[in-house]
Amino acid sequence: MTGQKTLILEMTPLEAAHLSDVVGQFAQLLTASAPTTDPAVARLVPDAYADDPEGAAEFRRLTQSSLLERRGEDAARVLSSLAPLRSADPTAIEPVELPLPPDTAAAWMRCLAALRLVLAERLGIRGEDDGDPDDPRFGVYEWLGYRLDGLVQALDT
Numbered sequence: 001m002t003g004q005k006t007l008i009l010e011m012t013p014l015e016a017a018h019l020s021d022v023v024g025q026f027a028q029l030l031t032a033s034a035p036t037t038d039p040a041v042a043r044l045v046p047d048a049y050a051d052d053p054e055g056a057a058e059f060r061r062l063t064q065s066s067l068l069e070r071r072g073e074d075a076a077r078v079l080s081s082l083a084p085l086r087s088a089d090p091t092a093i094e095p096v097e098l099p100l101p102p103d104t105a106a107a108w109m110r111c112l113a114a115l116r117l118v119l120a121e122r123l124g125i126r127g128e129d130d131g132d133p134d135d136p137r138f139g140v141y142e143w144l145g146y147r148l149d150g151l152v153q154a155l156d157t
Helices: 013-030 039-044 053-086 102-123 136-156
Strands: 007-011 096-100
Touching (some): 013 053, 039 102, 053 096
16 A cells, blocks of 8 residues: 555445455354364465475464454454445445545455455365356455455555
């Protein structure tokens, strides 16, 4: 981010409702009783040392909890910022302006990126050519990418 500015995000109430649902599911996944056994959660905490399994396991043990906690805080911030749109008429097709201060915009970017990692794991996406366009989850994956790209571009100007 080049400057500390409030970003104005335009989103329809319907989009906000869908995103709230997905982010809520993500938050629940992060608080599951055994997150390390879920490959999607494990993808959120990558190995630090590819050539040292013992070192990677130790690093993961020391950092996983705080990293997943921060991801949960990001999800909570996204849900909080979506609250005004969730109370709007979900059938409204006109976008509503949603101000995102710099720290909230950063939480949005981290949360959307993490959501894409989870979905990529669930969909078996490892490269650009992977993914089944007929799978409705792939549409969500693409939409999150579209939203993430828009945030990055807006904050980079």
